[in-house]
Amino acid sequence: MKAIVCTKYGSPDVLQLREIQKPVPKDDEVLIRIYASAVTASDTFIRGFKIPLKFRIPMRIMMGITKPRKPVIGLVLAGEIESAGKNIKRFKPGDQVYGLTGFGLGAYAEYKCMKETDSKHGCLALKPATLSYEEATVAAYGGLLAFQFMEKGNIRRGHKVLIYGASGTTGTTAIQYASYLGAKITCVCSTTNLELVKSLGADEVIDYTKEDSLSLGAKYDFILDAVGKSKTSKLKEVCKKALASDGKYVTIDDEALLLDSNRLNRIRELAEAGFLKPFIDRIYKMEEIAEAHRYVEKGHKRGGVVIEINRAIS
């Protein structure tokens, strides 16, 4: 099968398209024919080993010293079950699925074996029928992150919610989730993305490249920092202080992403009910993986960036 191999930690050019052995599922595994993967911030961290100094030694021991121990990277997949081991209960051949591979990696390939149970090696669920494979990759990654952190807000109808960094994979999904919950949504992004976030459900938009204050007395019941602690602005510092008395501020780096198939099921329900339509920025072919990583690494993707793997009829 074709797979993208990370030959060593380094620039996007270390990623190379190669022929490798197609995996064979064990009794407790499914074999997934992958139709789409995604290039996420997490993939670029792994490829470039962009790990904070204090974690570098333990992470090298865990992930591999000079290159990832699992040569095929890739965290997100959507595809079809080609075969299922005899102990598999949740899935059958032909099922369309989506999910994350976690520490199992391996989504940049034509095939991947996964267990049906959640673990640090991934989570899998039936794909939303209303979404293409490409859209499903955005829903999986953006949805798991957005739902996990938004759920901490106990958001109810009429609550004022501010999403800082609203135009990325997590941000665009978080807007739609907040809109489903009936919140009044304020979004922060740069000039080029103002119209996009409005179209997804923002009631008010603020351009962090032009504004460094909020309107007088603005207070929010919940604030999600969807871009993480490494990306900041004067406005972000102001936002942190604009909480209602029982409001909550959450940043996406507060805790590790949970690989949770129940949450994937909930994302599917919302997508199928028409509340979630993932936004795709660009779709690349496997051969264009280095270019895709270079683009994502700039830190300004809009919604999700997808890798098309096998030609899908979706």
Ligand SMILES: NC(=O)c1ccc[n+]([C@@H]2O[C@H](COP(=O)([O-])OP(=O)(O)OC[C@H]3O[C@@H](n4cnc5c(N)ncnc54)[C@H](OP(=O)(O)O)[C@@H]3O)[C@@H](O)[C@H]2O)c1
């Ligand atoms: N907790 C975990 O386990 C976990 C797991 C995975 C990812 N993450 C974190 O989740 C974050 C979000 O991932 P993602 O893939 O959704 O992000 P993303 O799509 O890469 O987000 C990019 C967005 O960030 C915005 N941005 C860049 N610099 C900004 C700044 N200074 N102020 C405001 N917005 C800025 C950009 O918008 P503009 O172009 O408008 O600037 C762009 O749309 C990443 O930082 C990643 O580290 C956490």
